[in-house]
Amino acid sequence: MAEQVEEVAVLVREVVHGRELAGMYLYGSATAGGLGPYSDLDVFVVVRRPLTEGQRRGLTDGLRGISGAPGRPVELTVVVLGEVVPWRYPPRQEYQYGEWLRDAYERGEVPAPRTDPDLAPLISMVVADGRALAGPPPDEVLPEVPPADLARAVTAGVPELLADLAADTRNVLLTLARVWVTLATGALLPKDAAAAWALDRLPGEHRPALAHAREVYLGEAAEDWGRVGPGRVADCAAHLAGEVRELAPPEG
Secondary structure, eight states: OHHHHHHHHHHHHHHSOGGGEEEEEEETHHHHTOOOTTOOEEEEEEESSOOOHHHHHHHHHHHHHHSSTTSOOEEEEEEEHHHHSSOOSSOEESEEEOGGGHHHHHTTOOOOOEEOTTHHHHHHHHHHHOEEEESSOGGGTSOOOOHHHHHHHHHHTHHHHHHTTTTSHHHHHHHHHHHHHHHHHSOOOOHHHHHHHHHTTSOGGGHHHHHHHHHHHTTSSOOOTTTTOHHHHHHHHHHHHHHHHHHSOOOO
16 A cells, blocks of 8 residues: 555656645545555645646546556545635535546546535545645644534435445445434544444344445455345435435535
8 A cells, every 4th residue: 555655646746846735645544544445545635726737637647557456546636725725615626536437537538626515524534534645734734624514515415326326335335324424423434434333223124235335345245235135225225315314404
């Protein structure tokens, strides 16, 4: 992992020059103690001015060679300092690389800036557990996200998440459990810890699907949803989504 993280850090320094780079942080499972077989390497970059098209392409081309087999997938997110400090919701993301979009990158597409509510939990995780790869500690660069905005952000993607249940079952169930934990406690837990919390609170009939998702995530079982049953998977997801709706902040 250390070698792959250093490759990412070197690439970022080559593309983002000198004082343009305000900070670079490793966060997520790698620093929160929950790095599993399916965990990404999560890197968060803060820049002082928007990236040029050449910088975007340089990051994308470089990450295509670093991310994925034989190493871990890399998720790299970039924000412009002035877009998140002072904090406002919804925040604006400058750039994001993720393996789920590799086919688009192979066609020559390059990630563009966009409004992204999911930056709220990402920034909260970076501030809480991020390790500096460049620049000051994260809490000296990034803002504290208000709890109300964190709650709004983690619930914003639930409908889209449920639509992916058949194609991305493990991740959908674990993410729903994670959203439930955050709404109930304010904590941002690694996926396996969030699943353990949720399993203690689920009715018995919904536990097998989430337990299997957690086992697969930890590398303790091969992914086999046939043994759980598609009906149980759908029912578990619906129950988790119901718990989320109960705790979600009102819209508007």
